Amino acid sequence: MPLYRFYKGGNLKDHLITINYAEGANNGYTYEGALGYVAS
Numbered sequence: 317m318p319l320y321r322f323y324k325g326g327n328l329k330d331h332l333i334t335i336n337y338a339e340g341a342n343n344g345y346t347y348e349g350a351l352g353y354v355a356s
Contacts, residue, residue, distance in 0.1 A: 318350040318353055319333060320349075321347075322341075323346050324344055330345075332345050335354065
């Protein structure tokens with residue numbers, strides 16, 4: 317499964333690495349791409 321990387325700018329300037337795309341997309345993060353894949 318893909319390992320996604322998200323970024324949130326503004327005052328927080330935070331990165332989120334997750335296997336759950338919706339976790340970043342639904343929380344105001346900008347999708348930066350897949351870092352790679354992990355076995356489940």
